[in-house]
Amino acid sequence: MRRSISSKAKSFLHRNLLEKGNSATSPSFSICDFCLSRRRAYSGGGSDYRETLRNGLRSMKLDDSLELFFHMVQCRPLPSIADFSRLLSAISKMKKYDVVIYLWDQMQMLGVPHNLYTCNILLNCFCRCSQLSLALSFLGKMMKLGHMPSIVTFGSLLYGFCRGNRVHDALSMLDHMVELGYEPNVVVYNTIIDGLCKSKQVNEALDLLSRMEEDGVTPDVFTYNSLICGLCNSGRWRDATRMVSYMRQRETNPDVFTFNALIDACVKEGNFSEAEELYKEMMRRSLDPDVVTYSLLIDGLCMYSRFYEAEQMFGFMVSKGCFPDVVTYSILINGYCKSRKVESGMRLFLEMSQKGVVRNTVTYTIIIQGYCRVGKVNVAEEIFKQMVFCGVPPNIITYNVLLHGLCDNGKIEKALVVLEDMQKSGMDADIVTYNIIIRGMCKAGEVGEAWDLYCSLSHKGLMPDIWTYTTMMLGLYKKGLRREADAVFRKMKEDGILPSECYVYS
Template identity: 40%
Template sequence: MSMPVRGKGKRDHRFDNVDHALILFNNLIEKYPKSSIEEFNKLLGAIVKMKHYAIVVSKYRQIELLGVSHNVYSMNILINCFCQLGRIDFGFSVLGKMLKLGVEPDVVTFSTLINGLCNQSKISEAVCMFDEMTEKGYQPNLIVYSTVLKGLSKTGNTDRAVRFLRLMESRGYEPNIVAYSTVIDCLCKNGLLQEALNLLSEMKVKGIRPDIITYNCLIHGMCNLGQQEEATRLLNKMVDNNISLDIVTYTILIDALCKEGRISKAVETVDMMRKQGIEPNVVTYNTLVDSHCKEGMISEAEDIVDAMIKRGIEPNNVTYNTLVNGHCLQNEMDKARRVFNLMIEKGCAPNIVTYNTMINGYCKGKRLDEAMELVHEISQKEPILNIVTYSTLLQSMFQLGRVSTACELFRKMLASGQVPDIVTCLILLDGLCKTGHIEEALKLFQAMRNGGLEPDIVPYTILIDGFCKAGHIEVAKELFHQLSDSGLKPDVYTYCIMINGLCKEGLSDEAYRLFGNMGDNDCLPNSCCYNVMIRGFLRNSYASKATQLLTEMVGKGFSADIFTATLFMDLIIYSNKSVLL
């Protein structure tokens, strides 16, 4: 299709692609007398529509060198190009240049910048620019209002979105179906279904007829809240109002049914779609494949994939990744690998999600060497190992006792520029403690604090457990007492570990004092705490105290576990009398 560029009083210039447009541009710059900015704007505006933004920016620089003066239209084109290229900062530089050259910005200038800010999710700045625009006497049009409204809704600012809707009304701009649907979608996504339904009623009163998009937003909101019956009623209303259901509506319903575990009903809905003349797309099929895989019905999932291929719909990365994950969940790694190889054969390149799924499957099956082969494969291809890959491998290495390999991998991770998150650090900390490398664990803990990863109760508990098991009870006690200094409270698991550690060191009295003080931190003993304390008394020959605490525990509704019961049985046998009498 050729694109026209109309010149003043001259025939239309037409071009089919950007190369033809650039030939026309060269003709303009060689023209004598010099071409006007209007002529350049018409040509470059057409190139903008072809989305060659960087080319337009470079050509305007060329125009400036020729001494052709900008006008507001050319400046607006430049601002739009910078915004489309994700350089909103350069867009504001152009605004500054406009003011410096005495070119008065217009409503398009501000609306373009507002749209650029919204596209980068800088909603607060967009609202500030909107306010500044109105303060300077510029009247925003419906496009500007809709842009800000969409930005507020997209970022989940429901209260501000509703207030902005009211602001539109107060300034004489009656919201249209798009504006209402945008806010209804935002309310639904934030679980505010009743407010969304109130807005639906309001628009109906105003004579604005809901369209398929409005209804899809509401149905999605209802399904997300598990209100399947309400969603069905709304569907019936749509049919009564002669609004045809589309692929989106059906896919939302199928997804909700799958999430509820009603897979057979979801399959029936697909059949219903076809009867209505709507063919399922790859998203619909992927939803079905995913639900079958999660239920362990891999064979049925593969049948669905075969059916979609027969209907001319090619599986995508999501389809293959879902099948790979399904096999991995069943520990069918050889079958997962076959699917992995198949997607490569079909020209569907595995992404980092595919690799991570396979690596996780191999690691869970204790097939670390095969996982590492995949890591080597990734290093020779485009996907880059991410924090999930490293965390999965580290956990597997520690579980298999390959501590030095894990530490080496961690160093490689740091060298690659990957910044460990709290999950990675906890895996490393736990692995070092469980393999007896307690000093290295303490160094890591200090490095976490120094690096800005402020530890919560979990890393403290891991370290306390490590030091208790290593017989360093004094260090464990010191860490326990540091909790309050760090503004943390021990949880029931931390108490249980500390009590057990004290008992193993023969400090039953101190352990019991700690047990008794749990309530001071709003933490009541659970079954585990009682059992640990009772076993501590028994091991340290405090049979009477153990019996009293057992009675207390039973009164609280807890019971002795197998280890506590065994110790009591041993005591009865060896003492030749019941301690319970």
């Protein structure tokens, strides 16, 4: 059951094998092959690894953990399965699930006997990697080896089902567990309730909460937070606040995550005064806001163009030892750019690198759009070039933003060059991309070229949308080509797009 390792882990192991004198250069090398070919114990490693396992796992990095594993497999006698399990568990907590799968395979080839605990670690890694079919297959193997699944085993599988958008399968497994005599615990219920809420099946999640309580399992703050988040995301603000009251009645105190979910809902609903009250309530409860809390509040202030207060909040969070991350900066930059205060946004954009905050694709896209909005498309182009040079990959939204800016400023030829570069990079243009180009061509009076591009859409596997048809019709009407425009109108109706849905680009 050999699995591929992550490139970093594999190169590290390969490098060590070659340095230690292994003549094999095949990419399918294994630690087992090396250790058997050397046929000698790792001298002096017996006590070192035990000391590290006892005291050093919490601060250990991936390279260090791989080095430790490399030394452990050379020890004779081999370390116990408990020792290996502790190391695998530590690597799993780093979220290096593919590495755990590979190392587990190496242990198997070395003849290290596995127990239920290590089997659960591996099965959990399959589920975390969205490899549910492998997890279910391994469950069968576990049982053949005499390792009967535990509540932890089922918890991992339930997570895998929910992660794979198979929540109803998770509910069926819950029923099957009960039939087999297992008693679901709070983690099991929380996993499914969270999965139901994330798939917008909040009523089913509330039903499961009732069943949970009937079974004598006490909900915890995670249970309530999942439900509150689900209710907020479904626009059920009143139900969410009632759930907060309910959790308090059950002597479960709201935490920062609870307040963040409520503040997020308030900001999205445009009810910023309520968000401010929730923030004050947090302070009264001596709950320290985190970077998410401050980012949400800054977003709300920007929505109302309260930039002075947003900057004050930005500075206040720093004074409290809560440092802005890329999301916080991006929110504030976006607020400035939407209000055409792009220079203020650029000041923060430059500050990011000075503060050691790495700018991502979203940040670059926001500032590019900001400069396009104020007509400084040349600056936007330079920032785009800097973005590519710095190794930050543009996405389809970045390209569309830049193309929109170029077309709006009459730079159709430049836009077509960018479109070509985009396709050369392996990124497929979507209908929004072509709508931008068609609109730009029509605006520049190049209706014939726009018509050719419109006619080519079906060959590109793209379906025109309301904006495509509307833009093309307006371009044809302006050129006096009424017959062609009427043909486009008829085609739009044939495609089921009603004329009442037509809107003109702003």
